[in-house]
Amino acid sequence: MSNPPQMIELRDVHMRFEEKKVLDGVSLKVEPRERLVIMGQSGGGKSTILRLILGTLRPDSGSIFFKQFEITRLSRRKLQRVRQHIGMVFQYSALLSSRNVRDNVALPLEELTEKSRSEIDKIVDEKLELVGMGDSKELLPEELSGGMRKRVALARALVLDPELLLLDEPSAGLDPVIASVIDELIISLSEKSKVTSITATHEMDSAFRIATRMAMLYQGAIIEEAKPEEFKHSKNPVVAQFVSGSTEGPILEGSLDAITKK
Amino acid sequence: MANAEPPPIMIAEEIGHITRYFLREVGSVFWFIVNTFEETLERIQHGRVPFRAASFFRHTERAGVDSVPLAGLVSFFLGLTMALLTGYQLQRFGTERLIPGLVAIAFTRELGPLLTGIMLAARIGAAFTAELGTMQVSEEVEAIEAMGIGPLRFLVAPRMLALILLMPCLSMVSNIAAIFASSLVCKAYFSIAFPYFLDLVKDSLLIRDIITGILKSFLFGLLIAAIACYRGLTVKGGAAGVGTSTTSSVVTAITAVIGFDTLYNIIYTTFYPT
Numbered sequence: 001m002s003n004p005p006q007m008i009e010l011r012d013v014h015m016r017f018e019e020k021k022v023l024d025g026v027s028l029k030v031e032p033r034e035r036l037v038i039m040g041q042s043g044g045g046k047s048t049i050l051r052l053i054l055g056t057l058r059p060d061s062g063s064i065f066f067k068q069f070e071i072t073r074l075s076r077r078k079l080q081r082v083r084q085h086i087g088m089v090f091q092y093s094a095l096l097s098s099r100n101v102r103d104n105v106a107l108p109l110e111e112l113t114e115k116s117r118s119e120i121d122k123i124v125d126e127k128l129e130l131v132g133m134g135d136s137k138e139l140l141p142e143e144l145s146g147g148m149r150k151r152v153a154l155a156r157a158l159v160l161d162p163e164l165l166l167l168d169e170p171s172a173g174l175d176p177v178i179a180s181v182i183d184e185l186i187i188s189l190s191e192k193s194k195v196t197s198i199t200a201t202h203e204m205d206s207a208f209r210i211a212t213r214m215a216m217l218y219q220g221a222i223i224e225e226a227k228p229e230e231f232k233h234s235k236n237p238v239v240a241q242f243v244s245g246s247t248e249g250p251i252l253e254g255s256l257d258a259i260t261k262k
Numbered sequence: 263m264a265n266a267e268p269p270p271i272m273i274a275e276e277i278g279h280i281t282r283y284f285l286r287e288v289g290s291v292f293w294f295i296v297n298t299f300e301e302t303l304e305r306i307q308h309g310r311v312p313f314r315a316a317s318f319f320r321h322t323e324r325a326g327v328d329s330v331p332l333a334g335l336v337s338f339f340l341g342l343t344m345a346l347l348t349g350y351q352l353q354r355f356g357t358e359r360l361i362p363g364l365v366a367i368a369f370t371r372e373l374g375p376l377l378t379g380i381m382l383a384a385r386i387g388a389a390f391t392a393e394l395g396t397m398q399v400s401e402e403v404e405a406i407e408a409m410g411i412g413p414l415r416f417l418v419a420p421r422m423l424a425l426i427l428l429m430p431c432l433s434m435v436s437n438i439a440a441i442f443a444s445s446l447v448c449k450a451y452f453s454i455a456f457p458y459f460l461d462l463v464k465d466s467l468l469i470r471d472i473i474t475g476i477l478k479s480f481l482f483g484l485l486i487a488a489i490a491c492y493r494g495l496t497v498k499g500g501a502a503g504v505g506t507s508t509t510s511s512v513v514t515a516i517t518a519v520i521g522f523d524t525l526y527n528i529i530y531t532t533f534y535p536t
Binding site for chain 2: 051054056076077080081082083084086088090092094095096097107108111112156160
């Protein structure tokens with residue numbers, strides 16, 4: 001078995017949920033320090049790709065590599081160790097509702113490292129300052145707005161200094177200023193801390209801002225991979241329609257007729 | 263006849279489906295327990311505490327201390343009723359002095375652990391399922407997993423240990439409450455003084471009965487915690503799913519406790535018939 005030099009590689013990954021085929025032979029490579037943005041329709045399988053990389057889902061067939069580790073073949077114990085090098089920001093933040101902001105961010109450090117209380121506090125403060133949440137440490141998740149939760153989730157994902165950051169819709173539901181702050185943060189992490197990131201989103205502005213490469217997921221397959229500029233001017237009708245947000249094109253073919261006839 | 267009876271093959275098929283589902287569930291809960299132990303022991307082997315003491319004590323307080331009034335009160339009333347009903351029957355034969363032993367043996371060996379098991383399955387099992395189920399649907403469990411933290415040792419192990427350790431204590435509370443209640447009935451209706459009551463209890467109660475009760479309690483604790491946590495972590499379908507799983511958890515845990523108790527008694531009486 002060859003050891004791929006990529007940070008992440010997906011080889012011919014197939015996945016279905018009951019009758020619905022979600023991924024139909026997805027192959028993808030992500031180089032270190034790259035910021036890949038996966039675009040696609042809602043429910044199109046973008047989050048599934050992130051979960052497959054994280055190993056919380058197993059594909060029906062195909063292989064997924066994180067550096068030299070084949071995620072799909074790792075034992076539970078090894079997978080847990082690999083996950084400590086990956087940070088994940090969930091679409092709905094997934095903060096632990098019974099713990100305050102500080103405890104949420106401190107959790108990976110408390111559970112997975114031998115650091116002392118003062119060291120943990122220092123790192124937590126540093127990460128919360130980084131996302132602009134330094135003065136909300138004592139608040140519970142229910143007391144935070146959607147944007148604040150997302151920033152706390154990002155701080156928690158960064159607390160173990162991961163090599164790979166997976167972001168599921170990081171700017172969805174955020175105001176444009178906070179969305180830009182998060183985008184800038186993702187960019188600075190890859191430039192300064194050499195963090196590789198994979199972002200699943202359908203927010204165009206955010207996607208073009210952070211991406212060094214973009215991939216379009218459509219009907220379970222990656223139909224286009226390109227740099228942002230090339231992606232913006234793609235000749236592929238699906239990509240062109242998605243980028244322009246037009247109702248005319250292959251994406252809504254059939255379903256639009258059904259909507260307008262009602 | 264409009265309502266034709268289903269052909270025997272369909273009935274057999276249905277029985278097959280139910281049996282397969284039952285066996286699959288039993289197997290899943292068994293592996294759930296094994297994986298929880300495995301994950302917890304792995305952590306201990308690495309020289310780390312598997313979960314925080316604060317988390318463990320929070321669950322013991324909720325499952326144990328907070329359940330004392332309920333377990334005590336229900337057992338007290340049941341002990342009272344049992345002593346009264348059996349007392350009047352035994353009085354007809356002049357054998358009312360058998361009441362203390364009867365209540366003591368019945369509760370220590372059987373009713374104490376069983377009642378406590380049913381009460382905890384309803385009170386704490388439901389709470390565990392709802393809590394973990396809500397965490398599951400709000401992706402909190404997945405987030406814990408994504409960080410590289412074992413959700414079984416982090417979420418399940420403290421709950422399981424709390425219930426395993428607290429069940430015998432609560433059974434003991436239940437036994438004492440029932441025996442105390444029957445002593446009041448014996449004194450008030452059958453003129454059995456308290457010291458004589460105690461002598462009769464001591465004469466009839468064997469260490470074997472106490473050990474049986476304690477062993478059962480440990481196992482019931484494990485069973486209730488495992489079923490409740492398993493149901494919680496396998497919730498599907500949002501808030502409605504949490505509701506369905508909570509109901510299912512309570513029903514399954516109560517059925518399992520009674521079923522397991524019967525099985526235990528069959529095995530026990532086979533090996534120790536007297």
